[in-house]
Amino acid sequence: MNQESAQERSYLAAQWVLGLLDESERAQALAAIDDQQEWRRAQTFWEDRFHGLTEGLKPETPPNHVWNHIERAVESQDAEGGLWRHFFQSVRFWRPVALMATAAALILFFYARAPVGPPAVAPTQVAMLGASDQAPQFMVAVDPQSHRMTVKAMGKVDLPSGKSLELWMLPGGDAPPLSCGVLPKEGKSSWEMKPKEIEAMKNGNGLAVSLEPEGGSATGGPTGPVLYQAQFVTL
Amino acid sequence: MHSNPQLVEFLEATSRGDRVSFAKLYEQTAPHLFALAQRILKRKDWAEEALQDSFLKIWKKAADFDPQKGRAFSWIATIVRNGCLDQLRKSSREPLSPEGIKEEWHAAHQAGPLDLAALSQSAKALQDCLKELSEEERNTLVLAYWRGLTQSEMAQNLDRPLGTVKTWVRRGLERLKGCLER
Numbered sequence: 001m002n003q004e005s006a007q008e009r010s011y012l013a014a015q016w017v018l019g020l021l022d023e024s025e026r027a028q029a030l031a032a033i034d035d036q037q038e039w040r041r042a043q044t045f046w047e048d049r050f051h052g053l054t055e056g057l058k059p060e061t062p063p064n065h066v067w068n069h070i071e072r073a074v075e076s077q078d079a080e081g082g083l084w085r086h087f088f089q090s091v092r093f094w095r096p097v098a099l100m101a102t103a104a105a106l107i108l109f110f111y112a113r114a115p116v117g118p119p120a121v122a123p124t125q126v127a128m129l130g131a132s133d134q135a136p137q138f139m140v141a142v143d144p145q146s147h148r149m150t151v152k153a154m155g156k157v158d159l160p161s162g163k164s165l166e167l168w169m170l171p172g173g174d175a176p177p178l179s180c181g182v183l184p185k186e187g188k189s190s191w192e193m194k195p196k197e198i199e200a201m202k203n204g205n206g207l208a209v210s211l212e213p214e215g216g217s218a219t220g221g222p223t224g225p226v227l228y229q230a231q232f233v234t235l
Numbered sequence: 236m237h238s239n240p241q242l243v244e245f246l247e248a249t250s251r252g253d254r255v256s257f258a259k260l261y262e263q264t265a266p267h268l269f270a271l272a273q274r275i276l277k278r279k280d281w282a283e284e285a286l287q288d289s290f291l292k293i294w295k296k297a298a299d300f301d302p303q304k305g306r307a308f309s310w311i312a313t314i315v316r317n318g319c320l321d322q323l324r325k326s327s328r329e330p331l332s333p334e335g336i337k338e339e340w341h342a343a344h345q346a347g348p349l350d351l352a353a354l355s356q357s358a359k360a361l362q363d364c365l366k367e368l369s370e371e372e373r374n375t376l377v378l379a380y381w382r383g384l385t386q387s388e389m390a391q392n393l394d395r396p397l398g399t400v401k402t403w404v405r406r407g408l409e410r411l412k413g414c415l416e417r
Binding site for chain 1: 309385
Protein backbone atom coordinates (compact mmCIF):
# COMPACT_ATOMS: atom_id res chain seq x y z
CA MET A 1 0.00 0.00 0.00
CA ASN A 2 1.59 3.29 -1.03
CA GLN A 3 1.18 6.47 0.97
CA GLU A 4 -0.84 8.20 -1.72
CA SER A 5 -3.57 5.55 -1.82
CA ALA A 6 -3.63 5.34 1.99
CA GLN A 7 -4.23 9.10 2.09
CA GLU A 8 -6.91 8.88 -0.57
CA ARG A 9 -8.60 6.05 1.34
CA SER A 10 -8.57 8.08 4.53
CA TYR A 11 -9.97 11.11 2.69
CA LEU A 12 -12.79 9.04 1.13
CA ALA A 13 -13.55 7.29 4.42
CA ALA A 14 -13.85 10.64 6.22
CA GLN A 15 -16.24 11.94 3.56
CA TRP A 16 -18.21 8.69 3.75
CA VAL A 17 -18.52 8.92 7.53
CA LEU A 18 -19.62 12.55 7.39
CA GLY A 19 -22.19 11.81 4.65
CA LEU A 20 -20.62 14.22 2.17
CA LEU A 21 -20.71 11.81 -0.79
CA ASP A 22 -23.71 11.56 -3.08
CA GLU A 23 -24.81 8.22 -4.56
CA SER A 24 -22.49 8.24 -7.56
CA GLU A 25 -19.53 9.33 -5.42
CA ARG A 26 -20.32 6.54 -2.95
CA ALA A 27 -20.36 4.03 -5.82
CA GLN A 28 -16.99 5.34 -7.01
CA ALA A 29 -15.62 5.09 -3.48
CA LEU A 30 -16.89 1.50 -3.20
CA ALA A 31 -15.33 0.61 -6.52
CA ALA A 32 -12.01 2.07 -5.39
CA ILE A 33 -11.80 -0.10 -2.25
CA ASP A 34 -8.82 -2.37 -2.66
CA ASP A 35 -8.64 -3.61 0.92
CA GLN A 36 -11.82 -4.07 2.94
CA GLN A 37 -10.04 -4.24 6.29
CA GLU A 38 -8.05 -1.08 5.71
CA TRP A 39 -11.18 0.68 4.50
CA ARG A 40 -13.07 -0.32 7.65
CA ARG A 41 -10.11 0.79 9.77
CA ALA A 42 -10.10 4.20 8.08
CA GLN A 43 -13.86 4.57 8.66
CA THR A 44 -13.50 3.64 12.32
CA PHE A 45 -10.68 6.17 12.75
CA TRP A 46 -12.95 8.98 11.59
CA GLU A 47 -16.06 7.73 13.39
CA ASP A 48 -14.15 7.64 16.68
CA ARG A 49 -12.81 11.15 16.10
CA PHE A 50 -15.95 12.88 14.82
CA HIS A 51 -18.19 11.43 17.53
CA GLY A 52 -16.05 13.53 19.86
CA LEU A 53 -18.32 16.39 18.73
CA THR A 54 -21.22 14.86 20.69
CA GLU A 55 -19.26 15.30 23.91
CA GLY A 56 -19.92 19.02 23.70
CA LEU A 57 -23.67 18.38 24.00
CA LYS A 58 -25.49 18.51 27.30
CA PRO A 59 -26.86 15.03 28.08
CA GLU A 60 -30.65 14.84 28.49
CA THR A 61 -32.51 11.86 29.89
CA PRO A 62 -35.23 10.79 27.43
CA PRO A 63 -38.82 10.46 28.73
CA ASN A 64 -39.68 7.08 30.29
CA HIS A 65 -42.04 6.11 27.50
CA VAL A 66 -39.09 5.80 25.10
CA TRP A 67 -37.57 2.94 27.10
CA ASN A 68 -41.03 1.40 27.72
CA HIS A 69 -41.59 1.28 23.97
CA ILE A 70 -38.18 -0.33 23.34
CA GLU A 71 -38.76 -2.90 26.09
CA ARG A 72 -42.19 -3.86 24.69
CA ALA A 73 -40.78 -4.18 21.16
CA VAL A 74 -37.93 -6.40 22.39
CA GLU A 75 -40.38 -8.61 24.31
CA SER A 76 -42.62 -9.05 21.31
CA GLN A 77 -39.65 -9.85 19.07
CA ASP A 78 -38.47 -12.50 21.50
CA ALA A 79 -41.98 -13.96 21.62
CA GLU A 80 -41.84 -14.30 17.82
CA GLY A 81 -38.46 -16.00 17.95
CA GLY A 82 -36.64 -12.75 17.32
CA LEU A 83 -33.89 -13.62 19.77
CA TRP A 84 -32.96 -16.61 17.67
CA ARG A 85 -33.21 -14.55 14.53
CA HIS A 86 -30.79 -11.94 15.86
CA PHE A 87 -28.48 -14.70 17.05
CA PHE A 88 -28.54 -16.35 13.61
CA GLN A 89 -27.71 -13.03 11.98
CA SER A 90 -24.70 -12.46 14.18
CA VAL A 91 -21.12 -13.05 13.21
CA ARG A 92 -20.54 -14.74 16.59
CA PHE A 93 -22.99 -17.42 15.52
CA TRP A 94 -21.67 -17.82 12.01
CA ARG A 95 -17.98 -17.92 12.88
CA PRO A 96 -18.27 -21.16 14.91
CA VAL A 97 -20.87 -22.51 12.47
CA ALA A 98 -18.46 -21.96 9.59
CA LEU A 99 -15.75 -23.75 11.55
CA MET A 100 -18.13 -26.58 12.45
CA ALA A 101 -19.27 -26.84 8.85
CA THR A 102 -15.67 -27.06 7.71
CA ALA A 103 -14.97 -29.72 10.33
CA ALA A 104 -18.11 -31.59 9.27
CA ALA A 105 -17.01 -31.38 5.65
CA LEU A 106 -13.62 -32.85 6.55
CA ILE A 107 -15.21 -35.66 8.57
CA LEU A 108 -17.61 -36.44 5.73
CA PHE A 109 -14.75 -36.34 3.26
CA PHE A 110 -12.80 -39.00 5.13
CA TYR A 111 -15.82 -41.16 6.03
CA ALA A 112 -17.14 -41.03 2.49
CA ARG A 113 -13.94 -42.75 1.40
CA ALA A 114 -14.48 -45.61 3.82
CA PRO A 115 -16.14 -48.69 2.27
CA VAL A 116 -19.52 -48.31 3.98
CA GLY A 117 -21.62 -48.14 0.80
CA PRO A 118 -22.93 -45.10 -1.03
CA PRO A 119 -24.94 -42.53 0.93
CA ALA A 120 -28.68 -42.60 0.30
CA VAL A 121 -28.65 -38.90 -0.62
CA ALA A 122 -25.63 -37.03 -1.97
CA PRO A 123 -24.58 -34.19 0.35
CA THR A 124 -25.59 -30.59 -0.32
CA GLN A 125 -22.85 -28.05 -1.02
CA VAL A 126 -23.18 -24.78 0.86
CA ALA A 127 -21.19 -21.54 0.87
CA MET A 128 -21.72 -18.44 3.00
CA LEU A 129 -20.62 -15.14 1.44
CA GLY A 130 -19.99 -11.93 3.36
CA ALA A 131 -17.34 -9.63 4.77
CA SER A 132 -15.09 -11.49 7.21
CA ASP A 133 -16.07 -9.22 10.11
CA GLN A 134 -19.81 -9.18 9.43
CA ALA A 135 -22.76 -11.54 9.27
CA PRO A 136 -23.04 -13.35 5.90
CA GLN A 137 -24.85 -11.47 3.16
CA PHE A 138 -25.67 -14.47 0.97
CA MET A 139 -26.12 -18.19 1.34
CA VAL A 140 -25.46 -20.35 -1.72
CA ALA A 141 -26.67 -23.96 -1.77
CA VAL A 142 -26.36 -26.55 -4.53
CA ASP A 143 -28.76 -29.47 -4.73
CA PRO A 144 -26.60 -32.47 -5.65
CA GLN A 145 -29.41 -34.30 -7.49
CA SER A 146 -30.77 -31.59 -9.73
CA HIS A 147 -27.64 -29.42 -9.78
CA ARG A 148 -29.73 -26.41 -9.02
CA MET A 149 -27.93 -23.53 -7.40
CA THR A 150 -29.98 -21.38 -5.01
CA VAL A 151 -28.77 -18.05 -3.69
CA LYS A 152 -30.51 -16.40 -0.78
CA ALA A 153 -29.87 -12.83 0.34
CA MET A 154 -29.76 -12.96 4.16
CA GLY A 155 -31.19 -9.44 4.41
CA LYS A 156 -31.86 -6.51 2.14
CA VAL A 157 -28.67 -5.69 0.26
CA ASP A 158 -27.99 -1.96 0.16
CA LEU A 159 -26.12 -1.08 -3.03
CA PRO A 160 -25.35 2.27 -4.63
CA SER A 161 -27.51 2.96 -7.68
CA GLY A 162 -26.11 1.70 -10.94
CA LYS A 163 -24.32 -1.19 -9.25
CA SER A 164 -24.92 -4.94 -8.98
CA LEU A 165 -23.18 -7.78 -7.21
CA GLU A 166 -22.13 -10.61 -9.50
CA LEU A 167 -21.39 -14.17 -8.41
CA TRP A 168 -18.42 -16.03 -9.88
CA MET A 169 -17.34 -19.64 -9.75
CA LEU A 170 -13.55 -19.96 -9.45
CA PRO A 171 -12.46 -23.00 -11.47
CA GLY A 172 -8.88 -22.86 -10.16
CA GLY A 173 -5.60 -23.02 -12.06
CA ASP A 174 -5.34 -20.54 -14.90
CA ALA A 175 -9.00 -20.81 -15.85
CA PRO A 176 -10.87 -17.49 -15.69
CA PRO A 177 -13.84 -17.08 -13.26
CA LEU A 178 -17.20 -18.26 -14.57
CA SER A 179 -20.11 -15.89 -14.13
CA CYS A 180 -23.08 -17.40 -12.28
CA GLY A 181 -25.11 -14.23 -12.73
CA VAL A 182 -26.16 -11.20 -10.74
CA LEU A 183 -27.07 -11.72 -7.08
CA PRO A 184 -30.57 -10.84 -5.88
CA LYS A 185 -30.86 -7.68 -3.74
CA GLU A 186 -33.37 -9.51 -1.56
CA GLY A 187 -35.10 -12.87 -1.38
CA LYS A 188 -33.67 -15.74 -3.35
CA SER A 189 -33.09 -16.91 -6.89
CA SER A 190 -32.38 -20.34 -8.26
CA TRP A 191 -31.11 -21.75 -11.57
CA GLU A 192 -29.82 -24.93 -13.12
CA MET A 193 -26.03 -25.04 -13.28
CA LYS A 194 -24.20 -25.42 -16.55
CA PRO A 195 -21.86 -28.46 -16.93
CA LYS A 196 -18.82 -26.13 -16.73
CA GLU A 197 -20.05 -24.73 -13.42
CA ILE A 198 -20.65 -28.23 -11.99
CA GLU A 199 -17.13 -29.18 -12.96
CA ALA A 200 -15.71 -26.00 -11.45
CA MET A 201 -17.61 -26.56 -8.21
CA LYS A 202 -16.17 -30.05 -7.85
CA ASN A 203 -12.57 -29.11 -8.59
CA GLY A 204 -12.37 -25.40 -8.09
CA ASN A 205 -11.59 -22.75 -5.54
CA GLY A 206 -15.08 -21.80 -4.46
CA LEU A 207 -17.00 -18.63 -5.15
CA ALA A 208 -16.38 -14.90 -5.31
CA VAL A 209 -18.60 -11.83 -5.49
CA SER A 210 -17.57 -8.66 -7.26
CA LEU A 211 -19.09 -5.20 -7.53
CA GLU A 212 -20.14 -4.57 -11.13
CA PRO A 213 -22.16 -2.13 -13.20
CA GLU A 214 -25.92 -2.70 -12.98
CA GLY A 215 -26.89 -5.98 -14.66
CA GLY A 216 -23.40 -7.44 -14.35
CA SER A 217 -20.04 -7.23 -16.03
CA ALA A 218 -20.20 -6.49 -19.76
CA THR A 219 -16.84 -8.10 -20.43
CA GLY A 220 -17.60 -11.65 -19.29
CA GLY A 221 -15.02 -11.36 -16.50
CA PRO A 222 -15.02 -9.47 -13.20
CA THR A 223 -14.25 -5.75 -13.59
CA GLY A 224 -14.92 -4.38 -10.11
CA PRO A 225 -13.39 -5.15 -6.71
CA VAL A 226 -13.92 -8.60 -5.20
CA LEU A 227 -15.99 -8.06 -2.07
CA TYR A 228 -16.47 -11.60 -0.78
CA GLN A 229 -14.98 -15.01 -1.34
CA ALA A 230 -15.94 -18.41 0.11
CA GLN A 231 -15.35 -22.12 -0.26
CA PHE A 232 -18.13 -24.68 -0.51
CA VAL A 233 -18.62 -26.92 2.49
CA THR A 234 -20.42 -30.24 2.32
CA LEU A 235 -23.34 -30.75 4.67
CA MET B 236 -18.65 7.72 29.06
CA HIS B 237 -17.20 7.82 25.55
CA SER B 238 -14.44 5.39 26.40
CA ASN B 239 -16.28 3.59 29.19
CA PRO B 240 -15.07 -0.07 29.23
CA GLN B 241 -18.37 -1.18 30.81
CA LEU B 242 -20.15 -0.47 27.53
CA VAL B 243 -18.24 -3.31 25.88
CA GLU B 244 -19.42 -5.72 28.58
CA PHE B 245 -23.00 -4.51 28.24
CA LEU B 246 -22.89 -4.88 24.47
CA GLU B 247 -21.45 -8.38 24.67
CA ALA B 248 -24.09 -9.46 27.18
CA THR B 249 -26.78 -7.83 25.03
CA SER B 250 -25.62 -9.92 22.07
CA ARG B 251 -26.42 -13.02 24.17
CA GLY B 252 -29.94 -11.71 24.78
CA ASP B 253 -29.28 -10.36 28.30
CA ARG B 254 -32.00 -7.75 28.79
CA VAL B 255 -30.64 -6.44 32.09
CA SER B 256 -27.37 -5.47 30.41
CA PHE B 257 -29.31 -3.98 27.52
CA ALA B 258 -31.22 -1.83 30.02
CA LYS B 259 -27.93 -0.74 31.63
CA LEU B 260 -26.51 0.10 28.22
CA TYR B 261 -29.55 2.25 27.56
CA GLU B 262 -29.38 3.90 30.97
CA GLN B 263 -25.74 4.90 30.50
CA THR B 264 -25.81 6.04 26.88
CA ALA B 265 -29.36 7.23 26.16
CA PRO B 266 -28.94 10.76 27.65
CA HIS B 267 -25.93 11.43 25.36
CA LEU B 268 -27.62 9.83 22.35
CA PHE B 269 -30.88 11.69 22.95
CA ALA B 270 -28.89 14.94 22.92
CA LEU B 271 -27.24 13.81 19.66
CA ALA B 272 -30.59 12.92 18.06
CA GLN B 273 -32.13 16.24 19.11
CA ARG B 274 -29.13 18.15 17.77
CA ILE B 275 -29.65 16.54 14.35
CA LEU B 276 -33.44 16.37 14.17
CA LYS B 277 -34.24 19.58 16.07
CA ARG B 278 -37.50 18.07 17.37
CA LYS B 279 -37.97 16.11 20.56
CA ASP B 280 -40.64 13.74 19.17
CA TRP B 281 -38.51 12.83 16.15
CA ALA B 282 -35.51 12.32 18.41
CA GLU B 283 -37.52 9.96 20.63
CA GLU B 284 -38.59 7.97 17.58
CA ALA B 285 -35.01 7.79 16.29
CA LEU B 286 -33.75 6.64 19.69
CA GLN B 287 -36.35 3.87 19.86
CA ASP B 288 -35.53 2.60 16.38
CA SER B 289 -31.79 2.80 17.03
CA PHE B 290 -31.95 0.83 20.28
CA LEU B 291 -33.97 -1.90 18.59
CA LYS B 292 -31.23 -2.08 15.98
CA ILE B 293 -28.60 -2.23 18.74
CA TRP B 294 -30.53 -5.09 20.39
CA LYS B 295 -30.54 -7.04 17.12
CA LYS B 296 -27.02 -6.23 15.99
CA ALA B 297 -25.05 -6.14 19.26
CA ALA B 298 -23.12 -9.26 18.24
CA ASP B 299 -21.66 -7.41 15.25
CA PHE B 300 -19.74 -5.04 17.52
CA ASP B 301 -16.05 -5.93 17.61
CA PRO B 302 -14.09 -4.19 20.40
CA GLN B 303 -10.87 -4.72 18.41
CA LYS B 304 -12.16 -2.46 15.68
CA GLY B 305 -13.46 0.60 17.47
CA ARG B 306 -14.96 2.06 20.60
CA ALA B 307 -18.32 0.90 21.88
CA PHE B 308 -19.75 4.40 22.16
CA SER B 309 -18.71 5.19 18.58
CA TRP B 310 -20.40 2.04 17.33
CA ILE B 311 -23.63 2.98 19.12
CA ALA B 312 -23.44 6.67 18.19
CA THR B 313 -22.93 5.73 14.52
CA ILE B 314 -26.18 3.73 14.59
CA VAL B 315 -28.07 6.63 16.18
CA ARG B 316 -26.58 9.31 13.91
CA ASN B 317 -27.18 7.24 10.76
CA GLY B 318 -30.75 6.54 11.93
CA CYS B 319 -31.38 10.27 12.39
CA LEU B 320 -29.84 11.18 9.02
CA ASP B 321 -31.85 8.41 7.30
CA GLN B 322 -34.98 9.79 8.90
CA LEU B 323 -34.17 13.22 7.46
CA ARG B 324 -33.49 11.81 3.98
CA LYS B 325 -36.29 9.30 3.67
CA SER B 326 -39.17 11.37 4.98
CA SER B 327 -37.95 14.73 3.68
CA ARG B 328 -38.04 15.88 7.29
CA GLU B 329 -35.61 18.73 6.77
CA PRO B 330 -36.20 20.84 9.85
CA LEU B 331 -34.15 23.71 8.47
CA SER B 332 -34.69 26.04 5.52
CA PRO B 333 -31.68 26.89 3.33
CA GLU B 334 -31.47 30.09 5.41
CA GLY B 335 -31.44 28.01 8.57
CA ILE B 336 -28.68 25.81 7.20
CA LYS B 337 -26.69 28.89 6.24
CA GLU B 338 -27.06 30.26 9.76
CA GLU B 339 -26.12 26.92 11.22
CA TRP B 340 -23.04 26.76 9.00
CA HIS B 341 -21.89 30.16 10.27
CA ALA B 342 -22.46 29.06 13.85
CA ALA B 343 -21.38 25.45 13.32
CA HIS B 344 -18.39 25.62 15.52
CA GLN B 345 -19.47 28.22 18.00
CA ALA B 346 -20.17 25.35 20.30
CA GLY B 347 -20.69 27.59 23.30
CA PRO B 348 -18.89 27.27 26.57
CA LEU B 349 -17.46 23.76 26.29
CA ASP B 350 -16.53 22.13 29.54
CA LEU B 351 -13.05 21.17 28.38
CA ALA B 352 -12.32 19.30 31.61
CA ALA B 353 -15.24 16.96 30.88
CA LEU B 354 -14.06 16.07 27.38
CA SER B 355 -12.22 12.83 26.65
CA GLN B 356 -8.67 13.14 25.37
CA SER B 357 -9.79 12.26 21.86
CA ALA B 358 -12.59 14.88 21.88
CA LYS B 359 -10.22 17.49 23.26
CA ALA B 360 -7.74 16.71 20.46
CA LEU B 361 -10.52 17.10 17.91
CA GLN B 362 -11.53 20.48 19.33
CA ASP B 363 -7.91 21.67 19.35
CA CYS B 364 -7.29 20.47 15.80
CA LEU B 365 -10.49 22.01 14.46
CA LYS B 366 -9.17 25.36 15.66
CA GLU B 367 -6.23 25.00 13.25
CA LEU B 368 -8.57 24.90 10.25
CA SER B 369 -9.90 27.97 8.44
CA GLU B 370 -13.39 29.00 9.51
CA GLU B 371 -14.91 27.74 6.24
CA GLU B 372 -13.14 24.38 6.44
CA ARG B 373 -14.09 23.91 10.07
CA ASN B 374 -17.73 24.93 9.69
CA THR B 375 -18.20 22.72 6.61
CA LEU B 376 -16.91 19.61 8.35
CA VAL B 377 -18.83 20.25 11.55
CA LEU B 378 -22.04 21.03 9.69
CA ALA B 379 -21.60 17.84 7.64
CA TYR B 380 -21.41 15.83 10.87
CA TRP B 381 -24.63 17.32 12.22
CA ARG B 382 -26.64 17.42 9.01
CA GLY B 383 -25.18 14.71 6.75
CA LEU B 384 -25.44 17.04 3.74
CA THR B 385 -23.62 15.96 0.60
CA GLN B 386 -21.11 18.38 -0.90
CA SER B 387 -23.61 19.29 -3.64
CA GLU B 388 -26.36 19.96 -1.09
CA MET B 389 -23.94 21.97 0.99
CA ALA B 390 -22.96 24.09 -2.04
CA GLN B 391 -26.60 24.63 -2.95
CA ASN B 392 -27.66 25.63 0.53
CA LEU B 393 -24.69 27.89 1.13
CA ASP B 394 -24.86 29.47 -2.37
CA ARG B 395 -21.24 28.59 -3.01
CA PRO B 396 -19.73 26.83 -6.05
CA LEU B 397 -19.40 23.07 -5.63
CA GLY B 398 -15.66 23.31 -6.33
CA THR B 399 -15.23 25.73 -3.42
CA VAL B 400 -17.01 23.38 -1.01
CA LYS B 401 -14.94 20.44 -2.25
CA THR B 402 -11.76 22.42 -1.65
CA TRP B 403 -12.83 23.29 1.91
CA VAL B 404 -13.60 19.61 2.55
CA ARG B 405 -10.35 18.27 1.13
CA ARG B 406 -8.10 20.86 2.74
CA GLY B 407 -9.99 20.66 6.02
CA LEU B 408 -9.75 16.87 6.20
CA GLU B 409 -6.09 16.83 5.23
CA ARG B 410 -5.18 19.39 7.88
CA LEU B 411 -7.37 17.71 10.47
CA LYS B 412 -5.80 14.31 9.89
CA GLY B 413 -2.30 15.79 9.99
CA CYS B 414 -3.06 17.48 13.30
CA LEU B 415 -4.80 14.45 14.88
CA GLU B 416 -1.84 12.24 14.03
CA ARG B 417 0.77 14.60 15.48
